[in-house]
Amino acid sequence: MYFSTIEDVRKAIDGIDSQLVSLIAERGRFVKAAAGFKKDQDAVRAPDRVQRVIDKVRAEAAVVGLPEDIIEKVYRTMINAFIDYELEQHRSLVQK
Numbered sequence: 001m002y003f004s005t006i007e008d009v010r011k012a013i014d015g016i017d018s019q020l021v022s023l024i025a026e027r028g029r030f031v032k033a034a035a036g037f038k039k040d041q042d043a044v045r046a047p048d049r050v051q052r053v054i055d056k057v058r059a060e061a062a063v064v065g066l067p068e069d070i071i072e073k074v075y076r077t078m079i080n081a082f083i084d085y086e087l088e089q090h091r092s093l094v095q096k
Helices: 006-035 041-045 047-064 068-095
Strands: none
Touching: 006 068, 041 068, 047 068
């Protein structure tokens, strides 16, 4: 893709950011639903599942030419934030 100005590049990035926010919001709805299936906080944290997700996205990144370390950093940050969110959701379900 060719850009003639930095503004064109920024506009393209802004469009992708909007798509990413929508997809992350959808992921959040799934995380909230998952909280209802978890028995305890260890099940929410699920380190084995986290590692499987990281391994999967690293492999996908390699296929599309994205440095694997970048996607791992992004996903670890996102997953940690969603674990905190899911723990909150799980606590609220347990208290009911």
